Each structure stands twice: as C-alpha cells, then as structure tokens.
Amino acid sequence: xxxxxxxxxxxxxxxxxxxxxxxxxxxxxxxxxxxxxxxxxxxxxxxxxxxxxxxxxxxxxxxxxxxxxxxxxxxxxxxxxxxxxxxxxxxxxxxxxxxxxxxxxxxxxxxxxxxxxxxxxxxxxxxxxxxxxxxxxxxxxxxxxxxxxxxxxxx
Numbered sequence: 001x002x003x004x005x006x007x008x009x010x011x012x013x014x015x016x017x018x019x020x021x022x023x024x025x026x027x028x029x030x031x032x033x034x035x036x037x038x039x040x041x042x043x044x045x046x047x048x049x050x051x052x053x054x055x056x057x058x059x060x061x062x063x064x065x066x067x068x069x070x071x072x073x074x075x076x077x078x079x080x081x082x083x084x085x086x087x088x089x090x091x092x093x094x095x096x097x098x099x100x101x102x103x104x105x106x107x108x109x110x111x112x113x114x115x116x117x118x119x120x121x122x123x124x125x126x127x128x129x130x131x132x133x134x135x136x137x138x139x140x141x142x143x144x145x146x147x148x149x150x151x152x153x154x155x
Contacts, residue, residue, distance in 0.1 A: 003080075010076065012083060019076045029073040036082045037065050049089035053114075056143055058089050058132055064146045067104065077150035081128045088148060092116035092130050100133070108133030111146065125150035 003012050010017040015032050018025035041047060041060065048057040072078040081088065092114035100108050112132040118125055131146040 010080065012080065017076050017079055025076075026073050029076060029079040030069050033069045033072045033079055033082050034065075036085065037068065040085050044086075049086060051090060051092065051143075053091075053093040054112075054143065058143045058145050061144050063104070063107070064133070064144050067147045068145070071147040071149050075150060077125045077152070078148060080124055081148055081150045084128075085148070088116050088128050088130055089145065092128070105133060105146070107136065108144070108146075109136050109141070110134045112143065115151070125152055127151040 003010060005011065005019075008019055010019065015035070016028075017032060018028050037060070044060075047061070048059045050056070051058050068082065072082050093116065094112050095115050096113040098111045098113060100106055100111055105111060110133070112134065114130045114132060115127045116130070117127055127150075129149045129151050133144045133146045135142045135144060
C-alpha cells in the first residue's frame with residue numbers, strides 16, 4: 001500500500017484522507033471507512049476472519065461496523081488503520097476483557113480488548129486497539145468486531 005501526504009491530506013490508494021478536525025473532514029473519513037468495510041465484506045462474504053490468538057472467528061456485523069465508523073472517523077490515524085482490517089482481525093492479541101460499558105454494548109456479555117502492532121509500512125501509530133464483543137447467545141456465542149482505534153506513539 002503506497003501512502004503519500006501533504007500538510008492537509010494523506011493519499012492512500014484512490015482515497016484522499018483529510019487530516020483536519022472539521023465536520024467536513026470527519027464526514028469524508030466516515031465515507032472512506034464505510035467504503036473500506038464494504039470492500040472487505042465483498043471479499044469476505046462469510047463476514048468473518050480467523051484470529052490466531054483467539055483461535056476463533058471474529059465477525060463483522062452492522063452495529064460493530066457503525067461503531068467502527070464513528071470511532072475511526074474521529075482521527076485520521078484511526079481511519080488509516082481500517083485500511084488494514086484484514087491484518088487487524090487476524091493478528092490482534094487479547095490484552096484484557098471488560099464488562100459492557102455503554103448502552104450500545106449491552107447486547108454483549110463481555111468486551112475483549114485486543115491490540116496489534118502496526119505493520120512497518122504504516123508509520124503513523126504504534127498499535128491498533130480493537131474491541132470485540134461476545135454475544136449473549138449461550139449455544140452460539142460469537143465474537144463481533146466492535147471498534148478500531150489507532151494508538152498514538154508514546155512521548
């Protein structure tokens with residue numbers, strides 16, 4: 001993936017990712033994240049990816065996609081992270097778990113906190129944090145990707 005940039009934007013594939021904090025910038029990034037999720041779903045019709053650490057599938061569902069769009073569009077670095085969704089789903093490792101904290105998370109019995117080190121070709125952040133919700137179904141509990149956030153370098 002080739003990334004170039006200027007003071008205001010990053011250029012990734014056919015996308016111009018604005019760096020700004022204005023409403024128009026956030027809206028543009030929301031549209032980019034939706035487009036990236038749509039591309040991923042078209043290549044993955046089962047809407048899932050096997051995670052090495054969990055030895056289980058992580059699924060994409062609309063509510064998690066919506067939360068990902070909301071979180072990832074707030075910061076251009078998190079938007080960039082979504083371009084590596086396949087890598088994040090497959091290679092993130094569980095670093096903890098928590099009880100659901102918001103009304104949107106009530107449908108889950110547990111929230112897994114997962115991190116993945118950034119691929120070398122994405123020098124904009126150190127790690128990516130992903131929340132994964134475990135559904136309440138006893139017989140067929142599933143792990144649902146909930147949100148993705150870039151973690152800034154320390155210092």
